[in-house]
Amino acid sequence: MSLFGKLKNRLLKTSSKLDEGLEAIVKDATQETAPVSPQDEAVLPVVDTSDEATPDLAEPQSDAAEPVADQTPEPAPLETVTPITIAPVVDDAAQPSKPGLLGRMLGRKVNPTAARRVLDDEMLEELEELLITTDMGVDTSMRVTAAMAEGRFGKKLSAQEIKDLMAREIARIMEPVAKPLPIYQKTPQVVLVVGVNGSGKTTTIGKLASQFRAAGKSVVIAAGDTFRAAAVEQLQVWGERAGVPVLTAPEGSDPASLAFDAMTEAQNIGADLLMIDTAGRLQNRADLMEELSKIVRVIQKKDPSAPHNTLLVLDATTGQNALNQVEVFQKLADVTGLVMTKLDGTAKGGVLVSLADKFGLPIHAIGMGEQIDDLVPFDPEDFAAALMGLEE
Ligand SMILES: Nc1nc2c(ncn2[C@@H]2O[C@H](COP(=O)(O)OP(=O)(O)O)[C@@H](O)[C@H]2O)c(=O)[nH]1
Ligand SMILES: [Mg+2]
Numbered sequence: 001m002s003l004f005g006k007l008k009n010r011l012l013k014t015s016s017k018l019d020e021g022l023e024a025i026v027k028d029a030t031q032e033t034a035p036v037s038p039q040d041e042a043v044l045p046v047v048d049t050s051d052e053a054t055p056d057l058a059e060p061q062s063d064a065a066e067p068v069a070d071q072t073p074e075p076a077p078l079e080t081v082t083p084i085t086i087a088p089v090v091d092d093a094a095q096p097s098k099p100g101l102l103g104r105m106l107g108r109k110v111n112p113t114a115a116r117r118v119l120d121d122e123m124l125e126e127l128e129e130l131l132i133t134t135d136m137g138v139d140t141s142m143r144v145t146a147a148m149a150e151g152r153f154g155k156k157l158s159a160q161e162i163k164d165l166m167a168r169e170i171a172r173i174m175e176p177v178a179k180p181l182p183i184y185q186k187t188p189q190v191v192l193v194v195g196v197n198g199s200g201k202t203t204t205i206g207k208l209a210s211q212f213r214a215a216g217k218s219v220v221i222a223a224g225d226t227f228r229a230a231a232v233e234q235l236q237v238w239g240e241r242a243g244v245p246v247l248t249a250p251e252g253s254d255p256a257s258l259a260f261d262a263m264t265e266a267q268n269i270g271a272d273l274l275m276i277d278t279a280g281r282l283q284n285r286a287d288l289m290e291e292l293s294k295i296v297r298v299i300q301k302k303d304p305s306a307p308h309n310t311l312l313v314l315d316a317t318t319g320q321n322a323l324n325q326v327e328v329f330q331k332l333a334d335v336t337g338l339v340m341t342k343l344d345g346t347a348k349g350g351v352l353v354s355l356a357d358k359f360g361l362p363i364h365a366i367g368m369g370e371q372i373d374d375l376v377p378f379d380p381e382d383f384a385a386a387l388m389g390l391e392e
Helices: 003-010 012-032 038-042 049-053 089-094 101-106 121-132 138-149 159-177 201-214 229-242 255-268 285-302 321-332 351-359 380-387
Strands: 116-118 156-158 189-194 219-222 273-276 309-315 337-341 363-367 375-377
Touching: 003 012, 003 375, 003 380, 012 116, 012 121, 012 159, 012 380, 101 159, 101 380, 121 138, 121 159, 138 159, 138 351, 156 159, 159 351, 159 380, 189 201, 189 285, 201 219, 201 229, 201 273, 201 309, 201 337, 201 363, 201 375, 219 229, 219 255, 255 273, 255 285, 285 321, 309 321, 321 351, 337 351, 351 363
Parallel strands: 189 273, 189 309, 219 273, 309 337, 337 363
Antiparallel strands: 116 156, 363 375
């Protein structure tokens, strides 16, 4: 299955919620207002795909090669390495260079028989509320609806056209943050992984380690969540599967000293990447901050430029709460990028749009399930199209 197909299937909960809501909004008024006459449709080339719609979306996406220079200025990014080691190579090969998925979708013919409703304030408000139900947040929902309404007030729109227009705006919002995890020349590249308990840190490390390993990188994992024996075992399973050494310490021992040992080991064996798992208990912020900064301090004894990435892992099922978590973790650590997990099976997928809009932090990958392949690179067009339930 294509990556888009998979994404679309997994985002079904959010997209079908949007779908049903949209149909209801459009249908509602079709019943109230007079039936659409054929002339009405003819005058309304609402989905103006030809010129306006495509250019910005169809532009070649140079994200893959783009360094995150503004986030982490010190280490020089490798310009030759395509840092989408997290992208399943097979799927890419199956899809010849995409001339903008959305662009192609928006080029569809307008369906003259579809139910339509005149775009007015009331409908805008209903659309806004619909987006809010997917946890897109008030501000972002308003931004999306306002943008889609621009120049279309008083015109009749079908649910399909609204979806297309919204997808376009969502993709536009997310474009700037879609950046794969950058790979730096400096090795071992240290990736510190933070986030609340249960957000998916350990799983994400396992998936990333496997994918990096499959891409020929040597990886070392430090099982820094020493509070939970289960977390250590979980990582060991992933490590075994991927052939990646997992450094562990006895339950309850100091994660910083484990991180230091892991750094030493990674340097000794010339590893490309060191991924450090951490505990995510938030009951006591001061404790957590102290623990994270201690880890940072000790690895900086070995490499002052480390950690090169601090990934914040967020659970999509927590909805708008993810925004608070970003704020909190930005205070605790120098967050350089996000991974959002559990987008499969949640109706709250809109939260990712909200995050992109509000923080502008790079989104490196998204988790769509519990298997290795279920961590996929973040593609704004695919995501927007899948979120809105567009068909290719
Ligand atoms: N459905 C789904 N489950 C996930 C995903 N990522 C992690 N999980 C599950 O979420 C639970 C918590 O994950 P874990 O990695 O232990 O979280 P941690 O406490 O942050 O280390 C586990 O049962 C994982 O299998 C995802 O993308 N989709
Ligand atoms: Mg864990």
